[in-house]
Amino acid sequence: xxxxxxxxxxxxxxxxxxxxxxxxxxxATRHPERVTAxxxxxxxxxxxARLRLNAAHWRDLYVSGAHASLAQFLVPLxxxxxxxxxxxxxxxxxxxxxxxxxxxxxxxxxxxxxxxVDVREDLSRITVPTLVVSTTEDLxxxxxxxxxxxxxxxxxxxxGIRTGHLPFAERPDEWLGLITAFLDRPTR
Numbered sequence: 001x002x003x004x005x006x007x008x009x010x011x012x013x014x015x016x017x018x019x020x021x022x023x024x025x026x027x028a029t030r031h032p033e034r035v036t037a038x039x040x041x042x043x044x045x046x047x048x049a050r051l052r053l054n055a056a057h058w059r060d061l062y063v064s065g066a067h068a069s070l071a072q073f074l075v076p077l078x079x080x081x082x083x084x085x086x087x088x089x090x091x092x093x094x095x096x097x098x099x100x101x102x103x104x105x106x107x108x109x110x111x112x113x114x115x116x117v118d119v120r121e122d123l124s125r126i127t128v129p130t131l132v133v134s135t136t137e138d139l140x141x142x143x144x145x146x147x148x149x150x151x152x153x154x155x156x157x158x159x160g161i162r163t164g165h166l167p168f169a170e171r172p173d174e175w176l177g178l179i180t181a182f183l184d185r186p187t188r
Contacts, residue, residue, distance in 0.1 A: 004034075013037035013183055018044075018141055018165065019110065021149070022119045029122040038126065038153075039179050041133040042165055044145040045152070046118040051141060059111040062103060071100035080137035080164030123152035130156040131182040133167065133175065140165045157182070 004012045013036050016024030021043035028035040044051065054077065061070035075096050076084055087095065104110075130153050134146035143160075150158035159178055163170040 010034065011036045013039065015039040015041070015179065016043065017041045017168075019114055019117065022117045025119045025122050025126065025149075028128060029125045032127055035128055037128050037183060038130040039133065039182060040130065040149060041167060041175070042135045042138055042141045042146065043132060043149040044117075044141050045120045045123055045149050047114055048142065048145060051145070052115050054140060055111040055114040059108050059115075062107045062111070067100040067103055068096070070103065071096045075099055077140045078165045080135075080162065080170055082137070082162075083164065083170050120152065123149060124154065126153045126156075129182075131179070132156050132158045133178055134158060134160045135163045135165055135167050136160045137163055138165045 011034050014024045014027055016022070016038070018041070021040040022045065024038055024040060025043075025045070028038050047055065057073065058070060061067075061073060075092075079087075084092075130150075132146055132150040132153070134143050134150075135141070136143055138146075147158065150156045161167050161171060161175055161178065163175075167175040
């Protein structure tokens, strides 16, 4: 929000991904005079049991320093089944190793927030056009959570994309096309 204002924008659309969708939802309800549209990819308003358990395990592995084990845990959760199965064995090993090396600082705090976030009460107060992009092969933030968000936002449009949790890595052109088409609509 501050970045848009610093650029001189009075109104703007907000795109959120995964945990960032809760931030986008909160911004839209707290600043309805500024937000013109929402694009929410792989959203959740609150964690279900699967997400809460996976996030806690992610946090615990990260804190313990077991980054190789964490990467082995995350890669099959993040990638869709068709993409994961298409990765050659040598490349898969390299992907897991790269994931282990590039785990960002703040991962423990990030995953802890995942276990606690709850913006369900904000959903019915969203008044701007909203696109919910459901990553239909997502094992981390499962599609039922995407549907829960879409169903609770008045007039939200729900579209699916056949990816795991990483649509920008698995089908970037299709993902960008969905977002661009939504934002470019004159009646939006």
